[in-house]
Amino acid sequence: MKLYRSIDGVILENEKVFKSIQIDTSWNDFIDREDLHSALMSAWKEGQVLHDGLDENRLLTPIGSQEIWAAGVTYHSSRLARMEESKDAGGGDFYSRVYGADRPEIFFKATPARTVGPGKEFRIRKDSTWDVPEPELTLFVTSSGKIVGYTAGNDVSSRSIEGENPLYLPQAKTFDGCACLGPCLYVPEEPLSSKTKIEMTIERSGSEVFSDQTSLEQMKRSPEELVSFLFRETSFPGGVFLMTGTGIVPGTDFTLMAEDKVSIEIESIGTLINFVGH
Ligand code: DO4
Ligand code: MG
Numbered sequence: 083m084k085l086y087r088s089i090d091g092v093i094l095e096n097e098k099v100f101k102s103i104q105i106d107t108s109w110n111d112f113i114d115r116e117d118l119h120s121a122l123m124s125a126w127k128e129g130q131v132l133h134d135g136l137d138e139n140r141l142l143t144p145i146g147s148q149e150i151w152a153a154g155v156t157y158h159s160s161r162l163a164r165m166e167e168s169k170d171a172g173g174g175d176f177y178s179r180v181y182g183a184d185r186p187e188i189f190f191k192a193t194p195a196r197t198v199g200p201g202k203e204f205r206i207r208k209d210s211t212w213d214v215p216e217p218e219l220t221l222f223v224t225s226s227g228k229i230v231g232y233t234a235g236n237d238v239s240s241r242s243i244e245g246e247n248p249l250y251l252p253q254a255k256t257f258d259g260c261a262c263l264g265p266c267l268y269v270p271e272e273p274l275s276s277k278t279k280i281e282m283t284i285e286r287s288g289s290e291v292f293s294d295q296t297s298l299e300q301m302k303r304s305p306e307e308l309v310s311f312l313f314r315e316t317s318f319p320g321g322v323f324l325m326t327g328t329g330i331v332p333g334t335d336f337t338l339m340a341e342d343k344v345s346i347e348i349e350s351i352g353t354l355i356n357f358v359g360h
Contacts, residue, residue, distance in 0.1 A: 083122045084266040084352070085113070085231070087142040094126055095266070100136050101129030110146035110320035113222065118230040119269050143199030144222075144233055144267040148320050150197060152218070152237050152255070153308045154187040155180050156301050156327030163331040167245035176248055186303055186311055189251060191237060191325060192261035203359030205259030206338050210240035213338040216328035217282040217346040219274070219298060221305050222267055224321045227313045229305055231269045234346045234354040235325040236262035259359065262344075263323065268351045273305070274298065278349045282330050285343040292336055296329035 084095040087109065094101050103125040105112045115121060155161050161181040165174035180187045198204050206213035220235035238261060244254035268274075281295040305326060312324055338344075340360045347353040 083119065083126065083269050085122060085144065085269055086136065086266045087144050088137070089140040089142065090137070093132065093136060094122060094129055095136065096126060100132040101126060102132055103129045108146060110148065113146070113231065113267065114224050114321040116224055116226055116228045116230065118224075119271050122269055138265070139201060141200040141265055143194070143197055143263050145194045145197060145263055145323060146320060147194060148322050149190065149318065150192040150220075150235070150261055150263070150323040150325065151312055152189055152191040152325035153303070153327045154189065156186065156303050156308070157296065157329035158300070158302070159296070159331050160328050164244075166334070167241050168248060171245065171247050173245075173248040181302065186308055188308065188312055189255060191255060196256070196258055197261040197263055198259055198356060199262070200264040200354055201356070202262070203259070203357050204236065204238055204262050205257065205359050206238065207240050207243070207257055210242050210254075211337070212242035212245070213238070213240055214332055214336065215282065215284070215338065215344045215346070217280055217330055217348075218325040218328050219278070219280060219348060220263060221309065221324045221326065222321060223309050223312070223318070223324060225318055227309060229273065229309060231267040232274055232348075232351055233263055233267055233323070234265070234348045234351050235323070236344065236346060236354065236356060237325050237328065238262070262354060262356045264354045265352050270350070274350065280329065280349075281347045283345045284332075284338075285345075286339060286341070291342075292332050294330045294332075300329045301326065
């Protein structure tokens, strides 16, 4: 079942059939429940069929007041790229060590106000010279620590700032318009398969300038392992979104430019499309 937040209300999708449903609580209370999948199955029965389908131009970010956190260096490709970008700053070794360590890299990524939804513009920093999108499976975890949903996320990053000094990571990662989420919250009965594919395409002036894909099989850590570290000593009223790291890293000659179109497709979830703002 896919759950959308739209300007027109809350919409469910089941095998390409769309229904609008009423919720009598806040978005946070509605999604922060361990039995979300069965709650959606019940809501489906009461829903009103939308004969015109889904208007993708009216979708909102599937987030309430939750924070977004992110894990890093969870794929070998990210480990190699980070070691290369920070070698002059002496940071290469840290990335290699965190890749092999018990404790994963987990950092605060964004507040809802710094996050953009489907079809919207995200930002790259004006004081950065090398910027990339990072397509990441993003978990929705209840306040009790259970993964009940998935969405696509873009952990927009400044590689020039991060590469200058690993201590600059918060500035490379967190700024206005630094994260994209959507298009829906995918709420399956069973956890997402490890075979799930993730694909990213970047278009500039109508032509493809980058495309690559990976799968969750390439991820070194399990979603549950990342969640267990995130919840150590930290609580999340209303639940939390957790980006799980990128396995797709454009080459060193690529940097994002204003108006680029970034499409992130995750099997079963759908495609999150965003544009680089000015
Ligand atoms: O340590 C730098 C950030 C890593 C990251 O965001 C990723 O691997 O996705
Ligand atoms: Mg990332």
